[in-house]
Amino acid sequence: MKPPQDPGELRRLNGLLEAALALPPAQREAWLRGLPESDHDLLPLLRQLLERAGTDAGDDFLRQPLVLDGPGGLDEASLAPDAPGDRIGPYRLLRELGHGGMATVWLAERTDGSLNRQEALKLPHPGWAASLAQRMARERDILASLEHPRIARLYDAGVTAEGRPWLAMEFVDGTPIDVHCRDHGLSIEARLRLFLQVAEAVSHAHGRLVVHRDLKPSNILVTAAGEVRLLDFGVAKLLGDDGPTQAQITRLMGRAVTPDYASPEQVGARPVGVATDVYSLGVVLYELLAGVRPYRLPRDTPAALEEAVLAADVPPASSRVTDRRIARALRGDLDTLLAKAMRKEPGERYRSVEAFAADVERHLAGEPVLARPYSLAQRLRKAMARHRLPLAAGAAVAVALIAGTALATWQAREAQRERDQARALLARNEAINEFFTLLFGEAVAPQQADAVKALLDRGWHMVGPAFGAVPENEAAILRILAEYYNDPERSEAMLARAAEITRGSADRALRAQIDCDRGQLLESLGRTEEAVQMLERWIADPRTPDLAVVHCLQMRGAIAANRTEAAVALRSSQAALERLRAAGQAGGDMEADLLGDIAFALHASGRSGEAEAWFERSQQRYRALNRQDSLHARVMLSNWGVVELATGDVQRALARYDELLDSHRRLMAWRDPPSWVLGNRALALERTSRWDDALAAYADTLRVSETARHPQGSRYAWVGEASVRVSTGRLDEAEAALRRAAALPGADEAGHPAVVRAEWVRARLMLKRGHAAQAHEALGRQLEFLRSIGANPSYVGMALRTRAEAALAVGRPAAAADDAREALAIAQRLQGGKPHSDNTGLAWLALGEAEAALGRAAGSRAALQQAGEHLEAAAGPLNADARRARVLLRGQATN
């Protein structure tokens, strides 16, 4: 089905789709049939889309929000179930203590004997490891920020060699609070006092901006000494934290949280805050006092559940107990107090757990509680409206009283959160960053560039005054702005400022990312030493968070690749991959990218033969993630083609680029294919001697590169055209094309493939014009340069082959044979395990001609024989050099 081609068609489609989707599915077909003739062209498309609407099965397009560093694949190594005696990190599992939706808690002991105590070890369920690592890390951070005698403390955390995260916590030898109350036959008063201990712990967490979100009896244990311990902050949320995965975690939680104790806003997936814990504590207290839960819930669908929680009528606790004495004790204050804690509207509950606890204490002390039955509260509000002034003064006193409490912290944070929400999201969300980088970077049309620059300049001056209060936010925004600028010096200055204002920050991930981005910019500004030092400091620092290290290693690899330090590029990508796996973050796009980076770095290190297997694994990974059509996957495929071109497998490379081009045309009919696909495909065509096709492909490359203002792309295209013209004897046209190439900016990037190729074609042109000595000399200089920068051996081989031709032309057949033999050795090494290579064929051809000139007919014949075979098999029967080899061979046979 053809995608919509223009906005008009899309507008019509959108309108019709909107109307159709508003109808019940059963009526849609009849409605479609009644459409006017003028819309009939869209009918097939509409039917197809409507069929897809509402069907979740097998259609996950865009369903999951973009998460840049949250891989979700299964970790195969951890699929086997855990058993007592198993070792996890420095622990041995003793027995299972319990398990929840996503993790199991084990009683465990340290195997190194360093501490003689039993601990509770939390492990994600086998198979969940990869996707849970991030959440476990959050739990670890949250627990580490809480230190309270009534909260089970965090001892240690880590990741196993297989990438499975674990948390070691205080083992609490106790019973769930409801069981404890029942078994000990506690009085109402004793139950209330126990509850106050719980409230104290929850209040401490709120003061640290942590909402528990899963308060229930099984997470509240009481020890034999009657001490309460609060457990399991596994689904806890940091207030005001709008980090990239927050929404996703919340969604996950929608299913993971025990619904019986969940608040209406939680079940309805609306924003949660301290009021959620107030609600759950209300349910817990209700159960402790009445002996039953306030309501029974259906378990079928989330929607039914939400409805039930919202509709559930909570009968007074006193009405649920049979013991008259208890009923009497609950009636009045305690009923009212529970009702206030469990109001449907978060705003109508106790404003804090402390306020809730204070009312419980008042009741215990025999004082009147502050909670009032609902109707009275409504009457009070009306009175307030009538006597606004005097009551407002009273409210001010109340605010003063609660200052310094958890509530005050929360309110202050909440106010700031609301103010900054939009920008805080921008600052923290890498995915948004990627999108806007595109918008302000690559998507800017040339004629808009100045306006965008002015806009960015204004932004840069606004950041400090607007966000300076939270240096991390200011820095995160600067980091994004820096990426928008197409001006390395400017960007570097921004990142330097970002680094300065976060110098003392505890957010090491942010600091590392800033410095590592900065490193890449410094390198492009020629300050390589500084750049490398900066990156390596973060990489070496054991306190740098894992994913930040991976990022820094990738940057280190990129710098090395730019500087053709292939070995360092390879080491860095390999180390990044290892680190990613050790952090339990393998299985995602990032791993696929790194596998591809390693493949290309292997090629750049002259180990092209090994690259194949890594590319294959990278592609497998993309396919497993259903990302095989993503940009990165296609870049990697194109790089694979580059490696095949270097190893001499021209036909295979050509097929690969044809496929890339096809898939591009299939996916994005409305825009040009990228220049790197076009340019590499043109080269493959040239090497099969399909001259006209190659010229057309180079022309396409030129057009697209010019539109994108990509001078090296344009140079590549002009040089390609010149190369074809030299091969076909159109020397004047070749010279003109080379002149066009030389006029483009960037000619000083001597190691760039387009520049290297230009030098080579120029030498070939000299040779064809009869200036063989000059060509020989130029190629000598080029070879010296290529070797000095450690350029890819395929370039060296190319230059050697041509110098052999030049040597022959100046009457030095022995030198020609030497060069040809060296080119042959290089080509054969690159060819690796593959049966044929056009480069090998070309080197044989040069050797065959040199041998003939040296009068060694047998050696020459053998070489030419080889040349013909290789060229024909690798570059196809049309290849001009294959024909030349056959002609020379026949000539020798007749001699």
Place this chain on the structure above:
Amino acid sequence: MTLDTRAGEMLGTRDDEILEVHEALQMLAQVDERLVRVVEMRYFAGLTDAEIASALGVTDRTVRRDWERARLLLAQMLGR
């Protein structure tokens, strides 16, 4: 990580294909601005329907419907 360091031989990808989603959104924006906002908030920012609804001042139901429509149209435009 810029793609310039990733694409071999023809180094440099100024005319990046990552633009594909962007361009599809740009085309969609000419037709229905709000759909694009919903996609940005939901897909790129990972906001929930309720959060999007409150940001745009519409109901959850509208967000859910917009999202379904945007998803179908983008899938069609990108050939997925």
